[in-house]
Amino acid sequence: MTSSTRRGRSPEGRAEVRRELVAAAARLFTERGYDDTTVDDIAAAAGVGRRTFFRYFRGKEDALSPDHERGLSRIAEVFADAHPDEPLLSLALRAAETVFDLYTVDPEVARQRFALVGTVPALRDREAASVHHYRRLFTRELAARLTGRPDGELRAAVTAAALVAAHNQALHRWLADGARDADLPACVDHFRRVAPMLPLEVDAEPDLAEVTRRLERAALALERRSGSR
Amino acid sequence: MTSSTRRGRSPEGRAEVRRELVAAAARLFTERGYDDTTVDDIAAAAGVGRRTFFRYFRGKEDALSPDHERGLSRIAEVFADAHPDEPLLSLALRAAETVFDLYTVDPEVARQRFALVGTVPALRDREAASVHHYRRLFTRELAARLTGRPDGELRAAVTAAALVAAHNQALHRWLADGARDADLPACVDHFRRVAPMLPLEVDAEPDLAEVTRRLERAALALERRSGSR
């Protein structure tokens, strides 16, 4: 069942090799640690040559979270397939929630990755770059739908950043709490609380500042009232 | 003026060596490209040994933006030195604006770095990680000041993300426009437009949703009024 069996590719042989590499990488990373695991180790554990590893992944880091590209595609699909009349807030929330699926299909793997990413600096930076790509995609899609609106680009950037931040906060909380399937609804609910904080529905031109000042005064009054009780 | 002059350190010799390394790195990166410049090249251009380079920088990437740590310290200072009664919105804006100083003290260097970061994937990822650190710091400081408030952590995360996003958007726009000193005030003004989008002053307990609905109604009314003119 080693290399000789697999020489030359079989129809689904590539997918199998890939899975074995991912599994070997995850196992070795958690057992020995990321830095103490070489690419040779991973390849050997998967029963392939070192050179082959680099035909499946761009580098050592990619073996841990190989679904990044697919995640970006999924989000792009959500935006592309959306009905043009769907409110932007609804669309944005839906798009962000699709990312949960990618992270929660296999809670055990998610926990493993979470622990690893939290420990190893190199993986932490990679995660940051990955999140950055998601944020960029959201920003682009939102900006395209806010062209011409007042502060369209700024609101797109802010909304995208807020969405991604809220998503990650909810996800990290869920992961740190044990990544139970039963807690997933609460996790998504927590994420949805970001909705009122998004500068999306406030589309009226006149001036945001005036409305905000009014809001501040109201808040101040409410605070005084609640503070005196 | 080469190595023999500098053997053994002089009082400000270390700072001088560091400057020479940074200058050499920036020059070579822009002339030959990042990937075609080796650490040996940089060290040789600065008149030091390869080994010495790694005593001044953690790696090749650090030679381009060596001020990251200092930037984090500056922001931490702003938060630490702030008057406890300063409104959170004011504090957050002040903290974010201090980052501008770091990027705008030398517009020419900033432009150079901007072009490089936009081109080279490795530097792009590094930049993302760097931004991530800023965002984390903001999140932590804001969360500490929002403990106990409704959705405190979430609002801290969202506000931090929004601030950083708005800052970067304004900065990138300024850089892409030519990084003129004269345009700096406009750049900061653009950034400040993020203020009304921050879920910061809505501190009253009752419920965010109710206030938001009110805000929406007000906005709608304003929109109707301005749309009919």
Added chain:
DNA sequence: ATCTTAACGGCACTCCGTGCCACAGGGCAA
């Protein structure tokens, strides 16, 4: 059975980053 195709393994190479060590040169004390 033969040909074509494509994935594989191995080799060699460059470069990054680090541990180790010998050395140079300034400061200090006798």
Added chain:
DNA sequence: TTGCCCTGTGGCACGGAGTGCCGTTAAGAT
């Protein structure tokens, strides 16, 4: 001055990442 300590330095060697190249080998087509 002489000898010693201390610190920054350069050179060397090593391990590991990632890449180009090429011979090999098995699967599928004819």
